[in-house]
Amino acid sequence: MIPPRMWGDGCGIIKVTTGRKGKVMLTLSDVEQALDEYIERFIPAMLRWKYHLILVKGGPDYPHLPEQSHLAHIVNGVFGLTQLVKFLVIHDVWVPGLDVEAFRKALALYTVHEVHKEQDVEFIDASQFSIPLERLREEYERLGLDSFARVDEHLMRAANVHKRSTRHGDLLVSDDPTASRLWLLVRLADTFASVKTPEEAVASLKGYLADLGPVFVPQSPPGKYVLYYHEIKDVRGVLTNTIHQAVAQQLADGMGFFPLLYFATGTLYVGPACHEATDHARFIEDVSGDVLGSLAQGSGADAARDGLRRQKFDFERYVYAFSSIDALLELVRDETVTSKPDARTAVQEIDGLVAKRQELTDEWRETVEQRLGILLLDPKEHRTFNELWSLVRRYLLYVDTLLRDLNPTENRLEWFIRTFALPQETTDHLRQEADIWAKGGIGKYVLVIAYHFLRGPDFADRPAEALPPEMVVERLHRRVLEAMRQIDTRAGRQAAVAELGLRQDLEAYLREHLYLSFAPVSHLEADGLASYTATKRKGHTGRICSICNRYSEYTDKLRTGILDDFGRVFSNRVLPAVEAPQGNRLWCPVCQLEFILRKVTGMGLPSTAHYKNSRRIYLYVLPTFSFTPDHIRLFEPLLKPFHHVTSLPIRDYGKDDPGLPHYWLERRALDQTWVEDLQEVLARKAAKIAGWGGRDFVGERVSLGRIVGQPHYYLITWEKAARDSESDDARIATRTEAWTKAVFAAVVISGLTSCKLYVTERPYLPISDPAELKATITLDGPPPALRGLLGERTDFVSLYGRERGQRSGLERALDLSAALWTVTADVHAPNRSTKDKYVAERLGTLNTSPLAGATFYKEFGRLNDGQSPYPVLATACEV
Structure with a gap:
C-alpha cells in the first residue's frame, strides 16, 4: 500500500488512497467533478425531453405510491449514490471495482434505468424488461450520455431489470467485467430515489450495502458501518428544520454519523457499528441547547x-x-x-x-x-x-x-x-x-x-x-x-428562557416526538384529557395549546405581534364565539418558539402591516422523496429570488414588464426557456421590492426567509400585507383571490423544483407523515370556487397526463391559471381597470359555463367596440 498523500479541498483534508496493486482509487475531487458535469449537462437534457412532466411513480398506474416525476427520481438517485460514494471516499472505505470510470458509468446507466416505463417502447416479448437494444441506445445518445461514459446496450438493459426479476441474462452477455458491480450501484441509486421514509430506507438499503462490501455486512462480529436514522413525525415550520439540523450536528460531532438522505420527517445516516451507549436525557438537553442557541443567529x-x-x-x-x-x-x-x-x-x-x-x-x-x-x-x-x-x-x-x-x-x-x-x-x-x-x-x-x-x-x-x-x-x-x-x-x-418555559417545554416535546433508531426510547408526556374533561368555565382551557393542541405546563397568552394573527378569534370554549372575550388564547412555548424563529428568519409581516387586513397562505415545498446536500446546490439558483422578497406578477405593467401569465401563454411550454423567463421576472420583482423596503415592503409578496443549514423542506409564504388603516379594498385580498394566486404560485414552484407542495392557510402542516401525500400539489381546504380551475377534485393537482397522451397536470393547471388571470386583468372597457378580487366573478363563469372562453372573448369585443382580443388574451380565451 502506498502511503496516502493529503491536500485540502476547501472543506478539510481529503485522503487519496491507493487500492490493490497500486491502483489509485476514487477521490472526492473526482466525485465532485463528475457530479458537476452531470448537473451541467444532463439535467438540462432531461428537461428538454420532458422528464419533469412524466410520472414514474404514483398516478393511476401506481396509485399506492406518491407521485414522483422521472426527473425527480433520477436526480434523487444520482445525488443519493453520490452521497454514499462521498462517505466511502472520506472514510477510506475500499470497494472493489469502484473507481472514477465505474462511478461515471453507474450514473449514466442509472439515468436510463426507467426506459421500460416509457410509453413508446415496443417490447420484444411479454416481459416489461424486454426493451429493444436500439431503443436503449437511442435514449442514451439523445441525452448525450455517450460522451460521459461508454457502456454497452446489454448493460443499459440490465440496469432496467429489478432485483426480483429472473431476467438477468444481459449481465452475462455484457462485455464489461464489472457488470455485476455496476448493476449493484444502479440498484443502490434506485433505492435511494424510491424510499419515502428513513425507516424504509434502512430496511431497503442494508441488503444492497452488504453486497457492496464486507464493512456493511451485519454479522457477528458486525461490519464496520451500519445505517441509522432519527425521525420526528411532526412538521411545523422553521423549528422542525432547526431541530433536525441540531440532531444531525450532535450525531455527526459526537458519534461520527454521516448523513445520506434528508426526509421531511428525519435523516438517514451511516455510522460506526460500535459506539458508546447514548445518554438519551443528555442528548435531548444538548439538542435543546443548540436549538435555543440558533435564536441568536439572526438579529431578531x-x-x-x-x-x-x-x-x-x-x-x-x-x-x-x-x-x-x-x-x-x-x-x-x-x-x-x-x-x-x-x-x-x-x-x-x-x-x-x-x-x-x-x-x-x-x-x-x-x-x-x-x-x-x-x-x-x-x-x-x-x-x-x-x-x-x-x-x-x-x-x-x-x-x-x-x-x-x-x-x-x-x-x-x-x-x-x-x-x-x-x-x-x-x-x-x-x-x-x-x-x-x-x-x-x-x-x-x-x-x-x-x-x-x-x-x-x-x-x-x-x-x-x-x-x-x-x-x-x-x-x-x-x-x-x-x-x-x-x-x-x-x-x-x-x-428569560426559564421564565417562558422554552427549554423545559422543548425538552418535553423532544422526549415525546424525537425517535432515534439506535436508542429507541419512547416517553409519553401527560396528555390533556383532564383539561378536556374538566367542567368548562369562562376563558380558555388552561393547559392546552390553541395552535397545536399539545398539553403543556407552560401555556401562556399568545402574543399577536409574534403570531402575526388574531389572538381571540379562536378558542377551545365549548360554545365557540367569534371572538374570545377573556383575553388572548393560549399557546405553548414550543409554538411560541416556532413563531419567534419565523420572525428571526425574516418570515414575519412587515413592521408597518397589520394582520387584521393581511392574508397569508403557506406553501410547504416537500422532497419527493428525499433531499441530499447536493439538492441545495441544484435549488439555490432556482430559489434565489425567493430568499429575498419577490412577487409573482399576474398582470402586465407595460411592454417592458409583462406578467407571468403573459410569458406562459406565449409558449405554453414548461421548459428551460420558461424557467429562464421566470427567473428573470422574479429577479426583476425582487429588485423593485428591495427598492421599496425589502422585507418591510407592504403589499403582495412571496418569500422564503433566510435558510440556515440543510433544509428538510422549504417553507414559502404567499401574502398580501396591508396596513391597519388601509381603506382601498383592492389592497386587501379576499380569500378566493388569495387562494387563486397561491395555487398559481404552487404550480410555478413545483414546475421549477419538481418537488411536492402542500398549500395551507394553517400555520403548521396538519399531517404527521408527508410521505403519504400522493399528489404533486395538495391543497388544504381551498374555496369551492376553484373547482373550475382544478377539475373535479379541488384539493390536489396531479402531474399525471402525458402518460395518456395529454398535457401534464402541471401544464393544464398553468394553462388555466394563466388564462384566468389574463382574463381577469384585461377584459374591461378602455380607460377602465379591474381589481384582482374580480377573479371570483370570472371563476363563477368558468364553473357554470361550458363555453366560458367564448363568453370572455365576446365580452371583450362588446366592451371595446367590436375589437378582437390581442394574441395573448385570445389564447387565454381559447384555453
Missing part, C-alpha cells in the same frame, strides 16, 4: 420590535431569548429618534418626585441643581437643549431596564457613573440619594446622567444644541453600545 429585529413596551421603557421578556444587545440598542435608538421630545420633561420629572414623596422638602427641590450639577433651563427659552435632554433621558431609561433584566447583579447606578464619568460631587450626591431616584422601578437618575452627557466631553467640539437630534442620539448610542458589550448577559437570558 422584527420580533424584538413587537416586544418593545414604550410606556414601561423596556422589552417583554421573550425578546431576551433571541435578540442581541446590538439589535436591542438599535431598536431603542430608532424608537428614541422617532419619538416626540418634550422640553418640559426635566422640570416635570423633578417636580413630580417632590409631589409624590412627602420626605422631599422644598429645600431639597431648591438645591437639586447645585447638588447634582444640573441646570433646569426654561423650557421655552432653551427649547432645543431641553428636547435633546428629553430624548437622551428616554434612551437611557431603556438602557436602565436592559441592565435590570440582562445583568441583574449589576448596580445600575454605578454602571452609569462609570460609563459616563460623572463629576465626583455629583456622584457622591447621587449615591446618597439613590433610593429616592430609583424608587418605583424606573431609574429616574438617568435624568442627571443625560444632562451630564450633553454637557460632557462628547460635545467638547460643538454644543449638543448645534447638532441634529439624530447625531446626538447616535453619539450616545455608540458610547452605550461599547459599554454594554462588556457585560455578561447570559444570566439574564437564561432567566
Whole structure:
C-alpha cells in the first residue's frame, strides 16, 4: 500500500488512497467533478425531453405510491449514490471495482434505468424488461450520455431489470467485467430515489450495502458501518428544520454519523457499528441547547420590535431569548429618534418626585441643581437643549431596564457613573440619594446622567444644541453600545428562557416526538384529557395549546405581534364565539418558539402591516422523496429570488414588464426557456421590492426567509400585507383571490423544483407523515370556487397526463391559471381597470359555463367596440 498523500479541498483534508496493486482509487475531487458535469449537462437534457412532466411513480398506474416525476427520481438517485460514494471516499472505505470510470458509468446507466416505463417502447416479448437494444441506445445518445461514459446496450438493459426479476441474462452477455458491480450501484441509486421514509430506507438499503462490501455486512462480529436514522413525525415550520439540523450536528460531532438522505420527517445516516451507549436525557438537553442557541443567529429585529413596551421603557421578556444587545440598542435608538421630545420633561420629572414623596422638602427641590450639577433651563427659552435632554433621558431609561433584566447583579447606578464619568460631587450626591431616584422601578437618575452627557466631553467640539437630534442620539448610542458589550448577559437570558418555559417545554416535546433508531426510547408526556374533561368555565382551557393542541405546563397568552394573527378569534370554549372575550388564547412555548424563529428568519409581516387586513397562505415545498446536500446546490439558483422578497406578477405593467401569465401563454411550454423567463421576472420583482423596503415592503409578496443549514423542506409564504388603516379594498385580498394566486404560485414552484407542495392557510402542516401525500400539489381546504380551475377534485393537482397522451397536470393547471388571470386583468372597457378580487366573478363563469372562453372573448369585443382580443388574451380565451 502506498502511503496516502493529503491536500485540502476547501472543506478539510481529503485522503487519496491507493487500492490493490497500486491502483489509485476514487477521490472526492473526482466525485465532485463528475457530479458537476452531470448537473451541467444532463439535467438540462432531461428537461428538454420532458422528464419533469412524466410520472414514474404514483398516478393511476401506481396509485399506492406518491407521485414522483422521472426527473425527480433520477436526480434523487444520482445525488443519493453520490452521497454514499462521498462517505466511502472520506472514510477510506475500499470497494472493489469502484473507481472514477465505474462511478461515471453507474450514473449514466442509472439515468436510463426507467426506459421500460416509457410509453413508446415496443417490447420484444411479454416481459416489461424486454426493451429493444436500439431503443436503449437511442435514449442514451439523445441525452448525450455517450460522451460521459461508454457502456454497452446489454448493460443499459440490465440496469432496467429489478432485483426480483429472473431476467438477468444481459449481465452475462455484457462485455464489461464489472457488470455485476455496476448493476449493484444502479440498484443502490434506485433505492435511494424510491424510499419515502428513513425507516424504509434502512430496511431497503442494508441488503444492497452488504453486497457492496464486507464493512456493511451485519454479522457477528458486525461490519464496520451500519445505517441509522432519527425521525420526528411532526412538521411545523422553521423549528422542525432547526431541530433536525441540531440532531444531525450532535450525531455527526459526537458519534461520527454521516448523513445520506434528508426526509421531511428525519435523516438517514451511516455510522460506526460500535459506539458508546447514548445518554438519551443528555442528548435531548444538548439538542435543546443548540436549538435555543440558533435564536441568536439572526438579529431578531422584527420580533424584538413587537416586544418593545414604550410606556414601561423596556422589552417583554421573550425578546431576551433571541435578540442581541446590538439589535436591542438599535431598536431603542430608532424608537428614541422617532419619538416626540418634550422640553418640559426635566422640570416635570423633578417636580413630580417632590409631589409624590412627602420626605422631599422644598429645600431639597431648591438645591437639586447645585447638588447634582444640573441646570433646569426654561423650557421655552432653551427649547432645543431641553428636547435633546428629553430624548437622551428616554434612551437611557431603556438602557436602565436592559441592565435590570440582562445583568441583574449589576448596580445600575454605578454602571452609569462609570460609563459616563460623572463629576465626583455629583456622584457622591447621587449615591446618597439613590433610593429616592430609583424608587418605583424606573431609574429616574438617568435624568442627571443625560444632562451630564450633553454637557460632557462628547460635545467638547460643538454644543449638543448645534447638532441634529439624530447625531446626538447616535453619539450616545455608540458610547452605550461599547459599554454594554462588556457585560455578561447570559444570566439574564437564561432567566428569560426559564421564565417562558422554552427549554423545559422543548425538552418535553423532544422526549415525546424525537425517535432515534439506535436508542429507541419512547416517553409519553401527560396528555390533556383532564383539561378536556374538566367542567368548562369562562376563558380558555388552561393547559392546552390553541395552535397545536399539545398539553403543556407552560401555556401562556399568545402574543399577536409574534403570531402575526388574531389572538381571540379562536378558542377551545365549548360554545365557540367569534371572538374570545377573556383575553388572548393560549399557546405553548414550543409554538411560541416556532413563531419567534419565523420572525428571526425574516418570515414575519412587515413592521408597518397589520394582520387584521393581511392574508397569508403557506406553501410547504416537500422532497419527493428525499433531499441530499447536493439538492441545495441544484435549488439555490432556482430559489434565489425567493430568499429575498419577490412577487409573482399576474398582470402586465407595460411592454417592458409583462406578467407571468403573459410569458406562459406565449409558449405554453414548461421548459428551460420558461424557467429562464421566470427567473428573470422574479429577479426583476425582487429588485423593485428591495427598492421599496425589502422585507418591510407592504403589499403582495412571496418569500422564503433566510435558510440556515440543510433544509428538510422549504417553507414559502404567499401574502398580501396591508396596513391597519388601509381603506382601498383592492389592497386587501379576499380569500378566493388569495387562494387563486397561491395555487398559481404552487404550480410555478413545483414546475421549477419538481418537488411536492402542500398549500395551507394553517400555520403548521396538519399531517404527521408527508410521505403519504400522493399528489404533486395538495391543497388544504381551498374555496369551492376553484373547482373550475382544478377539475373535479379541488384539493390536489396531479402531474399525471402525458402518460395518456395529454398535457401534464402541471401544464393544464398553468394553462388555466394563466388564462384566468389574463382574463381577469384585461377584459374591461378602455380607460377602465379591474381589481384582482374580480377573479371570483370570472371563476363563477368558468364553473357554470361550458363555453366560458367564448363568453370572455365576446365580452371583450362588446366592451371595446367590436375589437378582437390581442394574441395573448385570445389564447387565454381559447384555453
